Amino acid sequence: MKRLAFFLLLVVAVAATAYGVTYYLNTRQTEDQWTWLRREFHLSAVQFARIQALHAAYQPVCASHCSRIMAVQQRMAGLEQAGAKGSPDYAAALQEWDAVKHECNEATLQHLNRVAAEMNPDEGRRYLALMVPHLTQFDHREPRGVK
Amino acid sequence: MRGVSRDMMDHDPNLSRVLKSWRHEPPPAPRFNAEVWARIEAAREAPWTAAAFIARTLGIPAQHFRWALPLGATLALAFAALLGAGAGALHTSLTENDRIAAAYVQTIDPLQMTAGHHH
Numbered sequence: 001m002k003r004l005a006f007f008l009l010l011v012v013a014v015a016a017t018a019y020g021v022t023y024y025l026n027t028r029q030t031e032d033q034w035t036w037l038r039r040e041f042h043l044s045a046v047q048f049a050r051i052q053a054l055h056a057a058y059q060p061v062c063a064s065h066c067s068r069i070m071a072v073q074q075r076m077a078g079l080e081q082a083g084a085k086g087s088p089d090y091a092a093a094l095q096e097w098d099a100v101k102h103e104c105n106e107a108t109l110q111h112l113n114r115v116a117a118e119m120n121p122d123e124g125r126r127y128l129a130l131m132v133p134h135l136t137q138f139d140h141r142e143p144r145g146v147k
Numbered sequence: 148m149r150g151v152s153r154d155m156m157d158h159d160p161n162l163s164r165v166l167k168s169w170r171h172e173p174p175p176a177p178r179f180n181a182e183v184w185a186r187i188e189a190a191r192e193a194p195w196t197a198a199a200f201i202a203r204t205l206g207i208p209a210q211h212f213r214w215a216l217p218l219g220a221t222l223a224l225a226f227a228a229l230l231g232a233g234a235g236a237l238h239t240s241l242t243e244n245d246r247i248a249a250a251y252v253q254t255i256d257p258l259q260m261t262a263g264h265h266h
Contacts, residue, residue, distance in 0.1 A: 010224065011223055012227070014227045014228050017228075018227070019231075019235040021232075021235070022239070023235040023239050026240075026243070027239055031247070034252050037252075040244065051225075055255070058255065059246050062257050062260070065257035069258065069261045101217040104258050105258070110254055111255055130248045130250055131251065135256055136254075
């Protein structure tokens, strides 16, 4: 009985070690995002090139949104430091912040949809299902973009 | 009792002679030692152990039973290693996709790119 218990423990230890080693070795391999995107969603060379072009075209839009976000954030921080949180200026900044957030989310979601549209339909759906939940401030009650 | 036997021997010279001439000669048994050890081994691996029961159920002959147990143990360990490695690979595949997806979205979501600055 003691030998059987020891053996069962050994079996569990071997399984746990194999799990740990495999997990460690697999997570050590760092794959470039583009390589991953191409492999994971089985993109052809043409699809991959179109998606890269979409990404390049989106960069200035993204940078413009970043600038606007930072500008609004700086304005709000300045007003907070000045103790003007109850002022009309702060309310206006807050309103602008909400508008910028909404606009950024919409733009990002639109970009994701454009990328998904370049993929095969099943892969596109899978892409959106994987990416959309990672968006900031995304309203998960409403699965926008996932068709 | 002893007194009775001595009296019988003393009084029956024929019996006394027969007893003196009697010799027991057992038949020759050249494999006596080996057979004794075989019985000891058989008793040691008595069929009450679960492994012996399984071996008997599977029809493994007694002379091979000695090898069946380590072989079964090795197979069980190999299976455990495969199972663990498979689970590790599956878990990596699931979590890695999510991790890379999160990193990918971070590169296209301005709100996440500027998250360190405010709010």
